[in-house]
Structure formats: C-alpha cells, structure tokens
Amino acid sequence: VRATLNVFRAQVERYTDLPDSVAGLAEFSNIHQAADFAGFITYNKDGVEQFSFGKYKGQSVASVLEKDPGYYSWIQNADFPLYTKKILTAIRLSLR
Structure with missing residues (x-):
C-alpha cells in the first residue's frame, strides 16, 4: 500500500x-467515460456513444454504422477486445 x-x-x-x-x-x-472497458467507445457530452480512435474518432457510433457498415465487420474481425465487440453489436442491434 x-x-x-x-x-x-x-x-x-x-x-x-x-x-x-x-x-x-x-x-x-x-x-471520456468509456462504454467499453478498453475505451475504444466513449460517451460524448450528450451521452451518445462515439468512437475514440481511428478515422471516425469523435463521431457517433450510430452514424458511422449507418454510413459505413463495413466498419462494423472490420472491428469484429480485427484484434479488438471481446467486450468492445459486444458493446458495438448492442449498439448496432439497437439501430434496427
């Protein structure tokens, strides 16, 4: 201690x-309160999930998934933590 x-x-x-x-x-x-443990998805000042890395840094997850659905697949197939993938999937399912 x-x-x-x-x-x-x-x-x-x-x-x-x-x-x-x-x-x-x-x-x-x-x-930057994180939605996932690794901090790849954070909440903006309005409480909306946003990406905190890469080419979509600072953009809402929902808007990115709508304009670039392949980004979801890329994250799911890349070396991201399982919990990050789970949170991303939950957000994606909430958009349907």
Whole structure:
C-alpha cells in the first residue's frame, strides 16, 4: 500500500497539470467515460456513444454504422477486445 501511495504522489508531483484534490482527480479520470472497458467507445457530452480512435474518432457510433457498415465487420474481425465487440453489436442491434 505504501508503494502505491509513493507512486501516486510522484505522479501528482511530476504531472503538474493534474488536479490536486481527490474530487478533481475523479472528474479528470472520467472526462471520456468509456462504454467499453478498453475505451475504444466513449460517451460524448450528450451521452451518445462515439468512437475514440481511428478515422471516425469523435463521431457517433450510430452514424458511422449507418454510413459505413463495413466498419462494423472490420472491428469484429480485427484484434479488438471481446467486450468492445459486444458493446458495438448492442449498439448496432439497437439501430434496427
């Protein structure tokens, strides 16, 4: 536990742009709340799922799936975490 605390303190000292309160750090760490554990799909300020990577970064998942259905297949066949694929499938099914 002490080692963790020491590492944490060193990180806060090193990265001066980080908030210095627990509340501030909690808010900072949730800036881009993820829909999936890996953070490939996040929520925008309106709570809509969006891609956080690649050529569609910042675009809503729904709009991308509508205009480029092949992107869904690419993700499903690529080396993405299973949970990311599950979330993407749930979003896709909700559009039908």
